[in-house]
Amino acid sequence: xxxxxxxxxxxxxxxxxxxxxxxxxxxxxxxxxxxxxxxxxxxxxxxxxxxxxxxxxxxxxxxxxxxxxxxxxxxxxxxxxxxxxxxxxxxxxxxxxxxxxxxx
Amino acid sequence: xxxxxxxxxxxxxxxxxxxxxxxxxxxxxxxxxxxxxxxxxxxxxxxxxxxxxxxxxxxxxxxxxxxxxxxxxxxxxxxxxxxxxxxxxxxxxxxxxxxxxxxxxxxxxxxxxxxxxxxxxxxxxxxxxxxxxxxxxxxxxxxxxxxxxxxxxxxx
Numbered sequence: 001x002x003x004x005x006x007x008x009x010x011x012x013x014x015x016x017x018x019x020x021x022x023x024x025x026x027x028x029x030x031x032x033x034x035x036x037x038x039x040x041x042x043x044x045x046x047x048x049x050x051x052x053x054x055x056x057x058x059x060x061x062x063x064x065x066x067x068x069x070x071x072x073x074x075x076x077x078x079x080x081x082x083x084x085x086x087x088x089x090x091x092x093x094x095x096x097x098x099x100x101x102x103x104x
Numbered sequence: 105x106x107x108x109x110x111x112x113x114x115x116x117x118x119x120x121x122x123x124x125x126x127x128x129x130x131x132x133x134x135x136x137x138x139x140x141x142x143x144x145x146x147x148x149x150x151x152x153x154x155x156x157x158x159x160x161x162x163x164x165x166x167x168x169x170x171x172x173x174x175x176x177x178x179x180x181x182x183x184x185x186x187x188x189x190x191x192x193x194x195x196x197x198x199x200x201x202x203x204x205x206x207x208x209x210x211x212x213x214x215x216x217x218x219x220x221x222x223x224x225x226x227x228x229x230x231x232x233x234x235x236x237x238x239x240x241x242x243x244x245x246x247x248x249x250x251x252x253x254x255x256x257x258x259x260x
Binding site for chain 2: 017019059062066
């Protein structure tokens with residue numbers, strides 16, 4: 001399984017900025033293999049759920065237009081010290097990954 | 105006579121195609137909570153916006169800011185950051201007008217519990233305006249910036 005890293009940072013408004021780095025090839029399905037000339041099949045993350053204490057607060061939708069090893073950031077305004085933020089992603093082949101971290 | 109029958113036949117087929125189209129659209133809207141497939145597969149910006157927001161109308165707003173480079177050396181990795189001071193943000197969408205699939209990424213959030221910030225690294229095939237749409241309080245606001253790309257990042 002691909003590794004997923006998460007960073008949580010306090011922002012000016014008191015909420016938390018969450019940055020997620022997922023290792024993923026993010027193939028569009030349009031690229032061709034230079035040696036064989038065959039198309040490389042599409043393989044990209046479709047959804048990424050951000051959950052605060054188990055409740056999904058935001059969902060990012062990704063497509064082939066997102067760079068490989070996507071770095072996705074968002075703000076979770078309600079997060080306080082002691083809460084847990086978890087991230088789960090699923091790609092178009094049904095594979096998934098995620099990370100969980102406590103808010104400092 | 106034959107021509108008349110043929111016309112009748114083609115009209116009936118047309119009606120079926122319309123019905124199938126309507127049938128396909130309805131579940132796509134329900135599925136929008138999972139992954140908005142119709143928006144991602146749309147080939148034009150207007151189609152993608154219709155699929156995602158339900159309308160292509162958007163109002164320019166100074167409350168939506170897009171932080172992105174003016175010029176990207178590598179189109180495969182273009183860092184962008186959308187932030188907004190609007191209240192009740194429901195969704196943020198990023199559209200690159202000249203990409204083969206213009207709808208790049210979006211963020212949907214539960215009202216009030218997530219803030220108005222979304223950052224990602226996107227691919228750009230060529231120099232193009234990047235449009236950011238923010239849906240807040242039932243209205244869609246937009247901001248736009250042209251990013252110059254020296255080396256494209258879509259396809260080989």
